[in-house]
Amino acid sequence: MSKPAIKKVVLAYSGGLDTSIILKWLQTEYGAEVITFTADLGQGEELEPARAKALAAGVKPENIFIEDVREEFVRDFVFPMFRANTVYEGQYLLGTSIARPLIAKRQIEIARKMGADAVSHGSTGKGNDQVRYEVAYYALEPDIHVIAPWREWDFKSREALLDFAEKHQIQIAKDKRGEAPFSVDANLLHSSSEGKVLEDPAVEAPEFVYMRTIAPEDAPDKATVFTMDFEKGDPIAIDSVTMSPATLLTRLNELGHANGVGRLDLVENRYVGMKSRGVYETPGGTILLAAHRGIESITLDRGSMHLKDELMPRYAELIYNGFWFTPEREMLQAAIDHSQAMVCGQVTVKLYKGNVTVIGRTSPYSLYDQDLVTFEEGKVAYDHNDASGFIKLNALRLRVAAKRDKRVKG
Known part of the structure; x- marks a missing residue:
């Protein structure tokens, strides 16, 4: 089957080996002009090398987009999700899932700006991310052409990929020549590790997998206590210091890291039908979830709180499956946001050896009446x-x- 004629394609590009191979493959197989988009989501890596790699691959300077989207990510995606106390299958805080719609959104915006007729991603044919990206693409630009290299190319092994890379003079780091012990996805909300040494769910994950938290056993013997202020369901300050969304989440991550908070070893149900085992670290998000429920406990009435808890699994499933840009998610978001109008006040949080405990809460809109109880x-x-x-x-x-x-x- 002949490939469609593609003039320009916007690639979600990390600068890593896989997306570098994809970039060259798009050029050779489609003869397309490639535009790269690299998002700084707080993954903790230097992104400027991606520019040099794209230039070395023949991408025009004006076709290289590297953007810091951390504030938008937390403000417009993470915080709205946490207003619902969103947890997938009782445990997972959706750190990977919630990042995909933002990347897809920016790819489509760049495609419109640059006159591109296609978008591409580096997700494999077995995972959830291919669904998340592509559903978002089509929701935002229904006639866009989507190129999914992992479902299209003929490479049957990692050796074949490396041979292609060497043939086209793509730099291969020494640690990329062998099979990686596990794969990692990271952003400001979390890190996710899957595959290889983690594939047997009966075997405990080795300590070297964890990168965002110290082991709870190694955490300080003294508890860390601090306050969080909320306004309309969103955190706005720590210890009475007002912070931007990304700065605040960064600070929560630091507090969680130092106290061994936010580790999760999970076997989950993927949207594509299989089960997978992942090790997730969400230090700041774990604290935020507990604190948000704490302030809601005194500001939401029983009916609102219980209805939110009933709606939450459906909302979580929509995000996990990639349906962020859908009427049903927006309907649920409107109801959730309406419930947050008086979710304001201050929560006191204690962290100790992997545990998060709300030890105090106060609000000018509190429904707690001491005379009644x-x-x-x-x-x-x-x-x-x-x-x-x-x-x-x-x-x-x-x-x-x-x-x-x-x-x-x-």
């Missing part, structure tokens, strides 16, 4: 006698059913 007599806010009718009404259907059962058995 006190055990002291003489308070008039709550009449104990009201409970009798309340209990009987709630038990009415059970009493009717019990009488029926007695009658049937009798």
Whole structure:
């Protein structure tokens, strides 16, 4: 089958070996002009070498985009997700999933600006990311052509990939010649490690896999205590120091790292149908989730809180599966954001050897009424006698059913 005529393609480009091979493959197989987009999502790597590698591969200087999107990432993607207390399958804080729609969005914006007729990514044919990228592409630009090299090319082994790289004079680092012990994805929210030494779920992950946290056993013997201020469901300050979204998450990561917070060893259900084992580190996100639930505990009424908890698994599944730019996710987001109007105040957090504990919370919009919950007599806010009718009404259907059962058995 002949390949379609592609003039320009925007590639999600890390500058690593795989995407460098993809860049050259797009040039040779499609004869296309390649535009590279490299996003600084807080992965902790120097990104300027990606520019030099792209230039060496023949990419025009004006076709190389390297952008710091950390603030946008946290403000417009991470924080909205945490307003919902989003957790996939009870544990995973979706660090990889939530980064993909932002990368896809910028690729499409660059494609429009540069007149490109295609976009490309480096995701494999077995993973979730191919779905996340491509669903986002089509949602934002329905007629865009998508090139997924890992599903198209004829390379059958890593040796074949390395042969292609050598043939086209793509620099191969010594540590890239052998099989990597595991693969890593990282951004400001988390790091994710999968594959090779982690493929057997019965075997504990070796300590060298962890890169964002010290072992809880090695954390200080003294607890770390600090405060977080919230405004409309989003954190705005630590220890009363106002910070930008990315700066605040960076600080939470530092606090979590030093106290061994945020490690997760998980076997999850991929959207494409298989199970996979991953080791995730989300130090700042783990703290944020606990603190956000803490401030919600005094500012949300029972009905709102329980409804949010019912909606959350569906919302989490949408993000995990790659459906960020969809009407249903936006509908849920509107409901979630509406619930956060009075989620304001301060939470006191204690970190100790891998644990996160909320030890205090206060808000000008608190629904906590000490007169209602006190055990002291003489308070008039709550009449104990009201409970009798309340209990009987709630038990009415059970009493009717019990009488029926007695009658049937009798």
